[in-house]
Amino acid sequence: MKLLAFAASNSSQSINRQLVDYALGLLQGGEIDGVDPDALEVSTLDLNEFEMPIYSLDRQEAGGIPQAAHDFYDTIGAADALLISFAEHNGSYTVAFKNVFDWASRIDMRVYHDKPIVMLSTSPGGGGGGFVLRTAGHLAGYFGNEVLASLAIPRFGENFDTEAGAVSDAELDAELRAALAKLATVLQS
Template identity: 30%
Template sequence: MTRLLVISAATRPTSSGRPVAEWVVGQARDHGAFEVAPVDLAELALPFLDEPEYASTGNYAHQHTRDWSALVDSADAVVFVLPMYNGGFTAPFKNAVDFLYREWQGKPVGLVSYSAGGTGGAPAARMLLPVLTQLGMLPAERSVAIAGINGLVGDGGFNAPEGLAAELAGVLDDVAALVKEPVAA
């Protein structure tokens, strides 16, 4: 079965994204095409990039990089659940991406963004696309942007607005199709 990493890109201890990522994990499991593994960047706690050699060499001096490499290598596809800060993707997330190179290549990727404002973080997802294609990843045609995140997250977790589950299913369908028949980036 296709192994999908759902990577929560948030690192703040009070992140609103964590319940969103948990919801995405549940939806991806229900989708049926994937064996789903949740990943929380806050738990990984990677330092700022501290590898002496380029990631493209695959020569990693640090155990945290080797662990991160093995985790991404273990997956056939990924979904990033990412917040928007100041109109773009976040620094800790880009740092985690930059740690690796070959591990990302050819990997289908779905994007679920969120923000406090009305864009749902779509600008952050758009900003990310050239990075992903540079890495040879295969972005899903569709993406999900969740606006007004602060009003959707509470004690009961993430309260998904009507229609969002269907939107996410579309992204997951795209990712599953790209795993079967990859299209060059």
């Protein structure tokens, strides 16, 4: 099965990218019950590869939908399931993600192609990206998603060991593993 994983951030130092990398390590390392790492084909993407002008109807009418939007949309369509860690900027999506998403939604509103998804988020503060996760979860069905699990990890600096590249809080780590285990049902079918 094909899993597409990415951080909804364009930062080269994204803490949400670090969280996705750790989650992928758990999945590919055989640490999640029910997930066969040998049957798992993982793809990742970098939002920096999908830079486009800021979406506007005027731009779309003048020049059409950029190829990068089609590429993003097609990449999601090629996956069987999604793992996305949403960075939160001022309580919402990053501008980088929102712009790519807005362009892709002009191809088809069901940007996520009805794929099952595990949604994650982390932030330096106590909210852990909870606002953006609530927004993403609330809109998921409208844009073609089945949310299997959602988890916000607060205070990244306190709960993630950057040297080890791992969640250091045992309770949060167990919650992450439980969220990832929800992928087992779709990844093994």
